[in-house]
Amino acid sequence: MPLHLFLLILLAAVLHATWNLVSKRAAAAGASFVFAYRLFSTVLFAPWVAYVLWFDDMTWNLAVVGFILLSSVLHLCYGLCLQRGYQAGDLSVVYPIARGTGPLLATGGAFMLLGEQATASGLIGIACVVGGVLLIATQARWQLFLKPQAWVGVRWGATIGVFIACYTLSDAYSVKVLGIAPVVLDWMAGVGITCMMAPAAWVQRDVVRRKMRGQWKLAFIVGLLSPTAYILVLYALRHGAPVSLAAPLRETSLMVATLAGYFILKEKVGPIRWLGCLVILAGVVALSGH
Template sequence: MSATALSLVLTAAVLHAVWNIAAKRVGGGSYAFVFSYSLLSALLWSPLGIAVLLVSGDGLTRTLLLASLLSGALHIVYGLTLQTGYRKADLSVVYPVARGTGPLITMLFAIVVLADRPGAVAVAGGFVIVAGVAVVASARSADAPQLHAAPAWRGVRWGAATGLAIAAYTLWDDHAMTHLALLPIPYFWLGTAWQAGLMVPGLRGRRAELRYVLRAHWRETLCVALLSPLAYVLVLQAMTTTSVALVAPARESSIVVGSLLAWKLFHEPAPARKFAGAVVVLAGIALIAV
């Protein structure tokens, strides 16, 4: 992985951790929250998306519209699953499990089905990152006896479900970038627009929920609307020059930042073990960068 691609992915990782902290703060109103930040993202990114289309001369092709439609649908599944997990369990369980399951599935699929052939050291780095994620995710009961097994396992289940969604949209978006050769910014902008549009019918009967989110959590909505697209566009840009089997694990370094922020802001337990997991994750990133 080149230094440029690695810097893009690591910047995206920090932004990703920050907006997940904001999402965790929301609690209730999952559907309205996902709709609100999707719509706001589409509006905020529309000038740049349109400008890139005009400058490039590509226009709104059928391929771009259909590919971004599928991406938007997959991101709806991801957003709703993630918010449900955050509502029912700790971020320090859901986040690492989700970010660990996603790259593992993505890497295996990319190697077996897409015929990606990263070097042996880079592949080892991917698995080292996943191992580091596992260390962070397991940093619990010794420092938090008040947390029972059932809530923890509920977080693992929702985290794994979110990981499956992550793998699905990562693989499709990689296909859109590398094989369909779509421009990242218009593609993501249209994806968020589709995401908001597809969710409109589901708002029926949720007016009170929508008002609550806009009144009580407008800061969190703005944070996710700004940082989530920016983080993912950086990842999409990295995918244009680097194998998805390398990008997917490296971006999961966000688990280090996210876990430490969760401990600092939400007083979640076991900081020492999470620091140990961070060291393992960073070692994996170093292997990928070789």
């Protein structure tokens, strides 16, 4: 993978970690916050999309429309399962399973469906990144998974991981094979999600206004950074980055979030999480040599 694409995905990981840190401050707003930042994204990126649609020689056919709709559905299902999974299971179980299985399944799918070739350095890098994610997210508290109720979280985490892999592979095919412009794919998928959420938001508009009081600035920031982070990944994929490397590289955002929590938010970071960061870093080095 060319260095500039490698760095592009790492930049996307930094932006991903940044918008997640911002959104944590509005966690109490729940789905209202998701609808608000999606609405901002729709407005903010509309001029760029209009420019691309006017000047980009994009081919429109049933496959293109179908994969744009599929992207909307998969991203919405991912979001709903994520929310439901966190309600039904422990965060310390659901999150690591989701973030671990997602890139692993996406990588396997890339080998089988997209014809990508596996290499020793690539597989070592993938294993290190996924292993580091598990260390940071679980802090090596493996006994959590021995509890009977933990398997509820495992099932939800695995389901979320399946949706991560599905939208990753679907969107990669859209930009690599069908030639859909990344910003167009992300924007139209986002519009689809916004439209699906709009009826409930309208019915509960008083609740939305109340929950979003004082949170609109945060929604604006997330509405700008969240699509930008994903569009950067899609552009890297479109210009030749393999899914089998891009998917695990995106997960370095957890390492970035850990470092930001320590240096900016002054959070305590134990030795296991530091070890996880080092393991992820080793994975990044291995992937960079691919």
